[in-house]
Amino acid sequence: MKILFIGSRLYDDIDYYVREKGIESILTESNEDAINLDLPDQVFIVPRGMDGPKQIAITHDVDAIIPLIGIDPPLIQVARMKEEIESEYGIPVIASNVRAVELTSNKINTKSFYKEIGVVTPxxxxxxxxxxxxxxxxxxxxxxxxxxxxxxxxxxxxxxxxxxxxxxxxxxxxxFIEGSEISIEVIGFNGEYVALPPIYKGETTLEGTHPLNKVKLGPCLVDGLDNNLVQETAYNVARKLDSDGIFEMDFMYSHKRDQLYAIEVNTRPNGTRYLTTATCGVNSLCELVNMACGEFSLKSIFDKLEYYYSTEIPIGNYEGPEASEPKKSFDNNNFVVHGPAGYQRITIRAKSKKELENLINELT
Ligand SMILES: Nc1ncnc2c1ncn2[C@@H]1O[C@H](COP(=O)(O)OP(=O)(O)O)[C@@H](O)[C@H]1O
Ligand SMILES: [Mg+2]
CATH class of the missing domain: 3.30.1490.20 (ATP-grasp fold, A domain)
Structure with missing residues (x-):
């Protein structure tokens, strides 16, 4: 099995998994000073855009392509490349298609999409x-x-x-919705979708403090809000987007009105993933690899499900005890540190709330 990964910035999150599975890894990156270039078997520095990755995929006869792009602007080019390379060369690209990206990468389009499919939005x-x-x-x-x-x-x-x-x-x-912010990841491939547990990201504030700067909790435990409703709504949105890969969705819950509102969808790897993995044992990036290998199925996800309490805390620079290898995985750790120096966050998990509290005190 030979996989082409596009973009190196997130690669350290799955390097251990790619190795574990004995996959031959090729990576393209446009920035020669980028991080993680020492990890894959082969690296190619290519100009920005999708022509480079496409050429490498064809000439190296890869079995699948996994874009690891955590920002919005390139998604539409990736989606166009996906449609081209899948129909012309039959190489699967584990990413969203053009329609899904057009609907989700622009918040105005997303609003009209929600109206169209009957999902409540502010x-x-x-x-x-x-x-x-x-x-x-x-x-x-x-x-x-x-x-x-x-x-x-x-x-x-x-x-x-x-x-x-x-x-x-x-x-x-x-x-302005006064209430709780909730995120959820849905992963899907070939028409099969699964909504992972919702994550609580704090209350909205009149200053508009972004959830990036708040303490978050998994699973979401918000008074009056049924997590089944969040999962069902997210599942339906993903199904109607009818595409492959990761769908991360933001919701808000107004306590006063007892109403769940859909805010936005991101069809790419996203910041919710560490908490999702901590909470339920399923890692959306690893699942992209499984999709590429033909090993993604609802059963395999349900077999992996675990149940933990977890939290994610912005810590700036982590100074606590060192994690065991693989450091970016909960396989041998009950915490994962991630993010660039100065903006690091720590995601911690435990089997009980009490145990989680103790761990937080130990690690932060
Ligand atoms: N309708 C709203 N009511 C209250 N707060 C909001 C609303 N829309 C956005 N916010 C605040 O702004 C943040 C960012 O908004 P969002 O639409 O998710 O954009 P971004 O793509 O920048 O994350 C939200 O997480 C929330 O804290
Ligand atoms: Mg957002």
Missing amino acids: EYQILNAPDELALEFPVVLKQGEGQGGKDIKIAHNMEDVTQYFEEFDQALCEE
Whole structure:
């Protein structure tokens, strides 16, 4: 089995798994100074874009391609390459197709998609000028494209909206939802989908603090919210996207209205994955490898399911005891440290809440 991976930044997360399975690894990367270039069997530095990876895949006769791209902008090129290379060369590309990327990589498209399939999403309007505003304050102003809270502003009054329009000439304007933020990963291949346990990412704030900077918990235990509803909704969205790979979805739950709202979908490896793995034992990146090997099935996922309490804490620079090999896996660890120096986070798991508390004290 020979797999081409595109992008090296996340490769250290699955290097151990690729080795364990005896897979021959080829990797393409556009940045010669990128991390993890010492890990795969073979590395090719190629220009940005998908022409390089495509050529390498064909000339090296790989069995499958796995894009490991954690950011939005290249996804559409990857999706186009997938459709081309699958139909012309029959090499499976474990990634989202063009339609799914178009629907999810732009928040405005996602909103209309939700309306179309009957999934509840916060009230919204597309604003072309501040005076078109019809929703009540506070409102959330966003751009169609962006991640990690980029270009997002909570507007409390008209002045805030006017200020936002000094920088942009259009905004997706959404009612502010006071409540809990929840993320969930769905993985799917060849028409089979499974929704993994939902993760709790904190309460929304009027300052718009992004969940990246909050303490998170798995599984999600929010008073009044049924996790089955989150899983069922996420499963349905993924099914209607009708594509392969990872679907990470953000939801909000309003306690006051007892209503679950769908926010956005990311069809790529995402930051929720460490907590998902800690909580249930299923690692979405490893499952991409299993999809490539023809070993992904609902049964194999259900056979892997484990049940843990877990948490993820931003720690900056980790200084606690060293993890056992493989360091990025919970196979021999009850914690995994990840993220770049200065912005590291630690994901910790335990069989009980009490044990989790003890571990947190020990490690942070
Ligand atoms: N309608 C909303 N009500 C309350 N908070 C929101 C709303 N929309 C976004 N936010 C806050 O902004 C964050 C980022 O918004 P999101 O749409 O997920 O964009 P991004 O792609 O940048 O993550 C959310 O996680 C949440 O904290
Ligand atoms: Mg988000």
